[in-house]
Amino acid sequence: DQYTMKTPVFEALKNLMEENSTHFHMPGHKGKNSLIEWGKYVPYIDTTETEGMDYLLEPRGIIKESQENAAKVFGSKATYYGVNGSTGSIYIALATITKPGDKVLIQRNCHKAVYNALILNRLQPVYVYPNYNENHNVLTGLYPEDVDQALTENPEIKAVVMTYPNYYGVCSDVNKIAEIVHKHNKILMVDEAHGPHMSFSDKLPISAIQGGADIVIHSTHKTMPSLTQTSLIHVCSDRVDLNKLRDRYQLYTTTSPSYLFTLSNEIATAYMDGEGREKLDWSIKKIDQVIERLNKNPRIEVFTGDPEDETIFDKDNTKILINIDGIRGTVLKKMLLRDYNIRIEMSDFYYALILTSVINTEDEYETIVSALEDIAEKAPYEEINWVDVKMPTPKIIMRPSEAYYSKKEQIKLADSIGRVSASPIIPYPPGIPLLVPGEEITQEIYEHLLFLMENGMDIVGLMGYNKDYVVVTE
Template sequence: MPLVKALIGYAGQNIVRFHMPGHKGFNIFPRDFLDNLIALDITEIPGMDNLYLPCGVIAQAQMLAAKAFGADHTFFLVNGSTAGVLAMIMATCRPGDKLIIPRNSHRSVWSAIIIADVNPVYIQPRYDKENCLVTQISAQDVERALDENPDAVGVMVVHPTYYGLCSHLEKIEKIVHERGKLLLVDEAHGAHFIFHSDLPPSAGELGADMWVQSAHKTLPALTQAAYLHVKGDRVDLRRVAQIIAMLQTSSPSYLIMASLDWARFFMESEGKPLIERLIHEVRAVKSWLQNHTGFLIIDDYEKGEEIAALDPTRLVLDVREFGITGYQAERILREAGIQIEMSDMYRVVLICSVADDKRAFDILIKALNNLAKRLPDCKVGKKTSYDNMSISREIPRQMLSPREAFYSIIERVPLEKSIGRICAGIIGSYPPGIPYFCPGELIDKDGVEELLYIQRCGGVLFGVEKEGLIPVVNTKA
């Protein structure tokens, strides 16, 4: 039982979890829930309703969630925000339609585009060259894209990003709706926003037509638990329900659905004071880091006009001052009993939630202090720069539609030998799960070199097989 043993082994190490799911492995659920997990794992028996034709307890739970999150209707998702992103696009777009999307969207967006045969119109997010960070799309770029593509169905926005960066969604909403278009929002990392006024406004508060949230990322819910919200009359609810039933399992987990019901209830009942405590603890860590170590935090970066706010519960540390990569910092922290959510070439990202207590943050400060002391001879004050990074500054040339490329005759070639070929898969680094090359795009030298460099430095690539092969279009077939 390798998986069972690995899970039990991890749980027994008492590692401090600054990663999803938001319950952090603590007994934050009701005792009746925890003591009866196996007994509660049931199916659609009388009295337990049906997720895809709800008229009883599931319908009631979804209505309560809609009220809490400011929606007109909420759908429970048991296949994560990925299912919600697919449902938003497939329910609002027909084959051949255009949809405006940011280039830093999650890979699930391209899955939906392939399945629904949608033509993507890309908006390039702004790029913070000083800190080598893709930030957000601007309202001006959205307006330009709509002016150039008046036949687009709508606009997809990522709000917030994995790094907690929020867009000027209120400005984007005005531009989109003035043109009679739909506003779809991937708010996977912002399920907690609605529960405290000191957090950035939620997409629902800012006028989104549809928005998806991963409850399991920042709320006390089980992995795969997510909400899909609909507001207003621009979206056909029956169509959405039909699509969701197509995408999700026909045997939805009642444990996951129950955790969605619990997470909403818990946050409505106790969320506000717990978020206040969380914001206080995160601020204390940031203040300590700024005063006692060489760490930079994302709050120290100069913000571009495209950034409306930062999520104050997200902790993003820049380790370049120490002359190491984020991948190295993640390994060092794991050795010290801290498991973070993700790392990139320059930073580590920690997901903090209402389940984190003062003890967890005290242990984190101690581990970060030890990390700083462990690297006394590193180039503190001499920020490491990786000048060859190029992705997200220039969108690869589109040679075929994503669907045409995906369903073409495919061959597999080594990544390093794929330059000049047409990509037939979704290739990138994970996390955060943002594609570098998408189906139908011409693979260029700079992009390949960056992916290989990330891999050499300890990053993990997706869409690349164990042998280092990737799918490309066989143009000679």
């Protein structure tokens, strides 16, 4: 008996289930057996490409029909179900609209998957930076004129990748950016992973599908009631070669695509097209009330925009971004779980993010509002220094793929000045990579990193127990 393998993952997941916490994080089904009774169908419907079941990689029957239905719902030319998360969908989309060696314009605070796609496709990035709003210590949108300038200065750029909305729900002016991109005769790809629900209400920001993008990626599992790892690729214009897309889809998708994920994409879309629309309207009204109530509390601030910040074209408030005076976001996130059994999506130095979906109930909203009011009343104030996170501009020495595939070594951060980084280094906030593989670690960047660490900022990508090592090219 002592040789029987232990199952720590199963034990932890059972504990999570029994904990019965309130979920204000991904996935959008919020850990509820909703839409269909999954327990009745799993594992019986976890199948393979048997007779009549079609094949996701070359759909000709039920899956083809389902994807065509989804395209009608979202208003795209063609929609493809992704089963490798939006990470896989981003690999497919970027490989479709470029060829190895191409130059692409990338929003610098894009998701890690876009950087991975640069490496996989050996692309050469040019960066456009989002605004960092210093009044609120939050990343906001892109200036359309920055996109215009980058495309004017680099006419050989083939495609533009923007993130819309960002993690906090901030939306740049996608229509204007699309016009600029198309004026330069380039292709616009939008990572709308955080915005699939926006297609289902005119009270939310416009979806990039209607906003002029050529290819749009959705994470169905983030804000729709779908299983983790489900995603959609929407083709919205003739600038995207559908044959090439199907080819790249085959390259990056498992040959054993999950029927559970395929089905989850279908039923989440069908739900949102029906009952989900009313539920979303109810949610939006409810969230407005929640924000109003929280903002009445002198210690609580919910970020809903800034009239002086012209990079905020619109804001999706189903992502409730909250700051409590004298409490770091990271501490607030821990308090909510420890004292109130509420799990939220993320936190940084200043903020905590409450991610909602149509599945969250009246009771759950009441639970979190009461908890936040309670914390605001009882929790002691901590002195939080305002930290200037203005970033030095990096020096690009080689493209990310070159650095990634080069010989690497791990060295002390203190000895790294003048060397080329081989892994991304990302401080939170602002969540923009300070360094991307292939960029030089300068004296200025080194000092900036030390300053951020001394002020308690979280830095992703540094190694070692004290985060005092870095990976560089040999």
